[in-house]
């Protein structure tokens with residue numbers, strides 16, 4: 001195939017019969033996105049997902065472009081099939097999607113090894129830098145239990161339970177308030193594809209004060225979002241999610257620099273910094289104090 005910047009490919013929204021093939025490309029990288037979640041996201045919002053297909057209909061590349069705040073988008077899952085890399089297709093699929101959202105702010109969190117790819121495309125390090133710290137920890141359950149004991153008064157007033165279907169809308173609104181933009185698509189997939197626990201305050205009419213989502217990958221708990229109104233609620237949710245996966249104490253955390261509260265409950269195995277890059281301006285700042293574990297960690301190991 002000629003190195004012609006990928007003009008032999010058609011770039012368009014994903015079709016449902018391409019979801020499996022596209023997911024195989026993602027799965028080969030060993031990232032955390034599960035097939036169930038990817039399928040559901042593509043089914044609910046196919047317009048957020050793009051593929052580059054060859055004339056024979058083979059999926060050669062993919063990415064997602066998800067709206068957040070007004071006039072802002074997050075790119076994710078940028079992948080070119082291994083056999084088709086280094087021929088300009090990565091540049092082409094990103095640039096084509098950028099053309100579809102002109103004069104908008106587009107940003108993403110990059111894998112450390114790929115920073116230069118985005119810099120070559122004109123992206124700049126975002127300011128302020130809302131990148132992620134990704135840590136794999138071995139939780140010290142005793143430490144966590146000691147913490148829970150010291151906040152017994154708070155704990156007695158908090159109930160933690162799986163989300164019941166009738167509360168999904170309340171959770172979406174809670175997440176919207178904490179995150180700053182509507183992410184109902186993501187929250188509703190968590191309800192189906194992850195273990196999802198919700199914390200409520202008994203003395204405040206059972207209002208939602210936090211949630212945690214997680215799934216198991218091999219022998220590690222992948223936290224897929226932990227948002228809470230206080231450190232105490234975050235600690236209680238963290239303790240409770242460990243109970244959901246008995247025998248597993250390894251946890252993957254994805255945090256903002258400014259809120260690494262959960263890190264105190266484990267010994268760090270590895271930590272890596274992932275930077276945020278943006279094009280067209282700096283993205284709106286996401287509130288960090290209530291985000292104890294950032295949720296969009298699908299594309300990392």
Ligand SMILES: CC(C)(COP(=O)(O)OP(=O)(O)OC[C@H]1O[C@@H](n2cnc3c(N)ncnc32)[C@H](O)[C@@H]1OP(=O)(O)O)[C@@H](O)C(=O)NCCC(=O)NCCS
Pocket residue numbers: 029077078079080081084085086087088089090091092109110111113114115116117118120299
């Ligand atoms: C990163 C990736 C999408 C690039 O796709 P590609 O088709 O090989 O890239 P292109 O051929 O279009 O290269 C575009 C530019 O980026 C550079 N580049 C490509 N891959 C790079 C990499 N891994 N690291 C640094 N620079 C890279 C190229 O040198 C080229 O520069 P130029 O246009 O100034 O000559 C592809 O390597 C891939 O799918 N990697 C595995 C998944 C991944 O890591 N995705 C990123 C998630 S954040």
